[in-house]
Amino acid sequence: MDCIGAAIIGCGAIFPLHAKAIAELEGVKLVAVVDTVLAKAEEAGATYGCAALTDYQAILDRPDIQVVHVCAPHNLHAEIAIACLKAGKHVLTEKPMAENLEAAYRMVETAEQSRGQLGITFQNRYNDSSVRIKETIDSGVLGKLLCMKGIVTWYRDDAYYRNSPWRGKWTSEGGGVLINQTIHTLDLLQWFGGPISSVKGSVTTDVLDQVIEVEDTAHACIDFANGARGLFYGTNAYLVNSPVELELVFEKGTLIQRRDSLYLWQDGIETLLTEPSLNPGGEKSYWGMSHGRLIADFYAHVRENKPFWLNGAEGIKALELIFDIYRSASSRQNPAPDAITMWR
Ligand SMILES: NC(=O)c1ccc[n+]([C@@H]2O[C@H](COP(=O)([O-])OP(=O)(O)OC[C@H]3O[C@@H](n4cnc5c(N)ncnc54)[C@H](O)[C@@H]3O)[C@@H](O)[C@H]2O)c1
Structure with missing residues (x-):
């Protein structure tokens, strides 16, 4: 060719x-x-x-x-x-x-x-920090992965939805913050954690309920087949687009992604492992800057x-996780009368 x-x-x-x-x-x-x-x-x-x-x-x-x-x-x-x-x-x-x-x-x-x-x-799989995390997991150098958390706090206002009317609707967007914004972080969590054994989640529309049909906020507890646990929180209801936060706790140390830099916390000492990629122009840092790669x-x-x-069989895993969260949320948001009595 x-x-x-x-x-x-x-x-x-x-x-x-x-x-x-x-x-x-x-x-x-x-x-x-x-x-x-x-x-x-x-x-x-x-x-x-x-x-x-x-x-x-x-x-x-x-x-x-x-x-x-x-x-x-x-x-x-x-x-x-x-x-x-x-x-x-x-x-x-x-x-x-x-x-x-x-x-x-x-x-x-x-x-x-x-x-x-x-x-x-899923360009974030090409970020230096993601590659380093995956290599650390695969090498086993920090021992077993125990738990992870992924936190995404971004901002999408009325104009974002009104300017592209396909957004905010179940039929055209397919969901809200889960399927559009936090899918990258959920993809990383499942890539790091491997096969998933159970998912419990909830979704809510905290701020834009007059504008969108879909959720603007979600959380999930993801249990992996290897015994690790992932906690996830994502929202479009923050007032700024903060860098995604990730933490992975291993038997012998913790990896922390903060402001797009990756640190290792081990024996009371924090070491910088990777710095944020340079913005090659136009890429929004909170999207991740690895489209070009x-x-x-x-x-x-x-x-x-x-x-x-990163083909269809690989890319569908994040989507399967997202629909597991929606399924869990819909079953738990219609609680049995007994459960309602208990909460009171
Ligand atoms: N990877 C990332 O970080 C990232 C970031 C932003 C958006 N996206 C994704 O990119 C895609 C587009 O999002 P966007 O924010 O650019 O949306 P957008 O609404 O800004 O742009 C979509 C464009 O598609 C056009 N369009 C609609 N129907 C069409 C058709 N039948 N044929 C050709 N063009 C058609 C619209 O006129 C519009 O110009 C979505 O899947 C979104 O999730 C990915």
Whole structure:
């Protein structure tokens, strides 16, 4: 494969990160951008010097496009990814894979039968701190992992939801803070902890109940098959976007991610292990700044015809965890009369 041709579908908030990452890759050319809003497609096309289209179907039979980036609303990920995979394209979709599990399983199945690869954008797995944590767990140097906590306190106001009306609705976003914002942290917790044995959670809409149908706040207690426990809290109801906090307690020390730096606490001494990545431009630090790394890795796998590791089967795990939290929340938020009596 000489030059790889790319297309991006959806020219909204996340679009520039994908377009810039492609522009920085040798041997990859952005051939077309697609947005149903013509003005957005034209602006993006003019900025990156490529064709501007309004219907993604128009790229399916184009032989000059081998890779498609899906940056559209959640409920379109499966439809677009499946159409592109069936047309033999490689697909890199933004998180979450889909707005529900049934659609995500169809994506995995289609990818298995396609010559194209399916990759999921969990860019935080490429952060220096995440890589260091995973290496520490796998090496066993700190002994057994005992427990973890992940805390995400971000801010999304009315305007965020009103500007993109697909957000905030069960049918199009598929959920709220869990499926859109904290999915990265939940993905890291499940990546670090391994197979999950049980999940209990709760969801609530604390602040934006007049604006959105979905939850703005959630918590979960996640038990892993290896005996470790993960506690999670996430909200969009804070008034700033704080850096994600992570703590992993091992038998012989504790890893702490604070303000995007990773520290080791051991024998009463704290040591800095990794510093925050530099912002390469445009990336919001609280999103994680590793889109460029993930996208470069995806293209390297495509070019070398090797299976990309962060594929559908891997990316669906965070979605399964999220739907376990929703299921748990819905069963616990309709408590039996006996339980209500007990709480009083
Ligand atoms: N990985 C991350 O950290 C991260 C951060 C932000 C957003 N995202 C994800 O990126 C995706 C897009 O989010 P966003 O914030 O850019 O949303 P957005 O609303 O800003 O942009 C979505 C764009 O898709 C366009 N669109 C809608 N239907 C379309 C169709 N049928 N064909 C082509 N374009 C269509 C809209 O007109 C809009 O321009 C979501 O999946 C979101 O969760 C990921």
